[in-house]
Amino acid sequence: MDRFRQARRKWLGEESEGPDASYQPLEGGSEGPDGEPIEHPAQQEFSWIDYLIFMLLGVAMLWAWNMFLAAAPYFQHRFASNEWLLRNFQSAELSVSTVGSFGSIIVLTKLQARASYPKRIIASLAINLIVFVFLAMSTRLFLGVSAGVYFAFLMTVVLGTSLAAALCQNGLFAYVSGFGREEYTQAIMIGQGIAGVLPCIAQIVSVLSVPERKAELGAPQESSTSAFAYFLTATVISTISLVAFVYLRSRHGSREHIRHALESDESGIGSESEDTKAVPLTRLLHKLSWLGGAVFLVYTITMMFPVFTGQIISVRDQVSAPRLFHPSSFIPLAFLFWNIGDLLGRLLPAIPALSLTAHPRILLILAISRLVFIPMYFLCNIGGKGAKIDSDAFYLLVVQVLFGISNGYVGSNCMMGFVEWVDVDEREAAGSFMSLCLVAGLTVGSFLSFLAAGS
Numbered sequence: 079m080d081r082f083r084q085a086r087r088k089w090l091g092e093e094s095e096g097p098d099a100s101y102q103p104l105e106g107g108s109e110g111p112d113g114e115p116i117e118h119p120a121q122q123e124f125s126w127i128d129y130l131i132f133m134l135l136g137v138a139m140l141w142a143w144n145m146f147l148a149a150a151p152y153f154q155h156r157f158a159s160n161e162w163l164l165r166n167f168q169s170a171e172l173s174v175s176t177v178g179s180f181g182s183i184i185v186l187t188k189l190q191a192r193a194s195y196p197k198r199i200i201a202s203l204a205i206n207l208i209v210f211v212f213l214a215m216s217t218r219l220f221l222g223v224s225a226g227v228y229f230a231f232l233m234t235v236v237l238g239t240s241l242a243a244a245l246c247q248n249g250l251f252a253y254v255s256g257f258g259r260e261e262y263t264q265a266i267m268i269g270q271g272i273a274g275v276l277p278c279i280a281q282i283v284s285v286l287s288v289p290e291r292k293a294e295l296g297a298p299q300e301s302s303t304s305a306f307a308y309f310l311t312a313t314v315i316s317t318i319s320l321v322a323f324v325y326l327r328s329r330h331g332s333r334e335h336i337r338h339a340l341e342s343d344e345s346g347i348g349s350e351s352e353d354t355k356a357v358p359l360t361r362l363l364h365k366l367s368w369l370g371g372a373v374f375l376v377y378t379i380t381m382m383f384p385v386f387t388g389q390i391i392s393v394r395d396q397v398s399a400p401r402l403f404h405p406s407s408f409i410p411l412a413f414l415f416w417n418i419g420d421l422l423g424r425l426l427p428a429i430p431a432l433s434l435t436a437h438p439r440i441l442l443i444l445a446i447s448r449l450v451f452i453p454m455y456f457l458c459n460i461g462g463k464g465a466k467i468d469s470d471a472f473y474l475l476v477v478q479v480l481f482g483i484s485n486g487y488v489g490s491n492c493m494m495g496f497v498e499w500v501d502v503d504e505r506e507a508a509g510s511f512m513s514l515c516l517v518a519g520l521t522v523g524s525f526l527s528f529l530a531a532g533s
Contacts (some may be wrong), residue, residue, distance in 0.1 A: 129265045131326045132254060135199070136269020137276070138319035139246045142206055142239040144277045145312055146171055147413055150388045151285070151406040152305045153232065160225040167229065168388045172381060172524035174233050178240030179247070180521040183514050186248040195506070196327055198249030203320040205242035209235045210312040217306040247517060251493070251509035260435070260494045264428060267490040271424040274417030277308075281410040284308045286401060357507035365499050366511060368438030373492040373512060374519040375445040379452070380485045381523025386455040387412045387478070393459050393468050403470070412478055419479035423486025427494055432487075435495025444488050451481040489516075 146153075150168060157163040186198070213235060216228075254262045284307050363370065390412065392403040401407060427433045434441050458473045459465040465473075493512055500508040 124259060124261060127329070128257075128326065129262060131322045132250075132262045132265040133269040133272070134319050134322050135246070135250055136266035136271075137273040138203060138206065138269075138315055139243065139250060139266070140270045140273040141277065141312055141315050142209065143175065143243065144274045144413075144417065145309070146175075146236065146239075147277075147384050147388075149277075149281060149305065149308065150409055151281075152308075154405075156228050157225045160229075163225050163229050166528070167232070168385055169524070169528045170229075170233065171236050172384060172520075172527055174236050175240040175243070176381075176517065176521040176524040178237045179244040179517045182241050182244030183248055183510075183517045186244060186510065195249040195253040196323075198245040199253065199323055200320065202242040202245035202249065203316050203323065205238055205245070207313055207316040207320070209238045209242070210309055210316060214306055214309040214313065217309065244517065247513040248510050251513050252506040253509075255497055255505035255509040260497065263494045263497075264424070264490060267424045267486070267493055268421065271417065271421030271486055274420055275414060277312075278410045278414035278417055280308050280311055282402075282407050282414065285407045285410070357504050359511065362500070362504070362508055362511040365504075366496055366508060366515075368442050369492045369496050369499065370512060370515040372438065372442040372445040373489060374515045374522075375442070376448065376485060376489045376492065377516055377519030378523040378526070379445070379448045380481075381520055381527050382452055382455070383416060383478075383481060384413075385527045386458075386460065387416065389460050390455070390458045390473060391462050392470050393465050394470070412474060415474045415478040416482040419482025420486040421482075423483040423488075424490045426483075426487050427490050433494075434491045435498060438492075438495070438499075441488055441491055441495075444484070448481070448484050448488070451477065451484070454481075 147168075153167055154164060157167050216231065250266060251263070254266060284305070388409060390409075391405050392399060392408045394403045396404060402411065427435070434444075454477045457466040458477065467473075493516070496508050496512050497505055
């Protein structure tokens with residue numbers, strides 16, 4: 079064990095000898111300033127039911143986000159009469175969403191004392207349910223409103239979903255951290271990956287299942303009928319997730335039972351306890367600086383891909399190409415390939431040999447290296463102006479899939495590994511802190527995406 083500690087301190091840039099070595103955690107636990115191990119409670123027994131419910135909640139967390147991205151062709155049709163909105167609505171979506179989420183996350187993080195994380199999760203699902211109903215109605219009612227009016231409506235519902243995302247991010251990662259099992263955190267990350275895949279599939283199916291009509295004003299065409307069915311599926315996802323979470327809460331009893339479990343040295347569950355510990359952000363920043371920085375950079379760089387993906391079309395001749403390669407279906411197809419890669423990346427840390435949760439510095443290096451994918455988009459057919467590499471396979475399989483894998487792999491390692499670097503009573507606060515870093519990266523990346531939109 080002493081050799082293990084010395085090797086770890088050497089990797090972290092510390093002195094391997096002497097009582098003055100600064101505090102650093104052990105893999106799978108923590109140690110005090112003098113090297114004594116800090117005992118962690120025994121983990122709660124693994125449950126596949128809990129695992130699947132957390133996966134479903136991960137789906138619900140990012141369903142709205144990915145739905146707005148995959149529905150780009152429909153929104154392009156609605157904004158076809160306004161050139162500025164047509165070119166910038168997606169960057170505006172990203173900015174409004176991430177700024178709303180970031181501001182909400184900051185407030186929620188400061189309110190960690192006396193926080194009721196389950197209530198935050200329930201509130202987020204209820205908000206999404208209401209928003210999706212309004213979106214579905216918008217495909218049937220007021221179809222003649224101007225592009226500016228519909229843009230105002232869209233930004234309003236995007237802001238609503240950003241609040242829901244913040245509540246879910248903050249509540250769910252804090253809640254799951256109390257279980258003390260990385261598998262459940264990975265289930266959430268996998269669910270987020272699935273949330274990227276399913277909306278794209280639903281969008282492609284909805285487009286191909288409706289007879290094609292001639293596009294007007296050169297905008298990609300998407301029927302109101304397919305959009306209605308598409309948005310309606312989101313209400314179903316939110317409803318099922320809400321019922322599943324209520325069931326999960328019933329499985330683990332009341333907050334008195336949870337408090338008793340904690341006092342009995344058993345694994346606690348993130349709860350609505352009135353005595354939730356407030357942990358200074360400076361302490362969390364000190365312990366989680368590498369992981370927090372890595373997850374921040376991962377999602378800052380990732381935010382470039384939605385704008386490029388919404389602009390890149392197939393290199394095939396649009397007149398003779400199969401319908402799948404028309405913009406209304408090719409754009410969701412490109413999102414699908416990216417999200418398939420993202421989902422694969424989220425699955426990789428489940429293989430012990432590929433897990434990097436004990437190596438935060440490597441994760442930071444990998445996060446920075448993802449910048450190489452940005453210039454690769456300029457080799458593709460942006461706006462139909464021609465591609466430097468005249469191949470849809472290069473765009474879909476090399477750029478989209480690999481960029482997605484890198485996002486899922488590095489992001490999942492960061493969000494799974496933070497519990498190894500904090501004390502047990504800091505887990506919930508650490509979960510909120512990592513969510514803050516994640517949303518901060520999304521926010522910064524969303525503003526940088528305007529540069530990509532104007533390229």
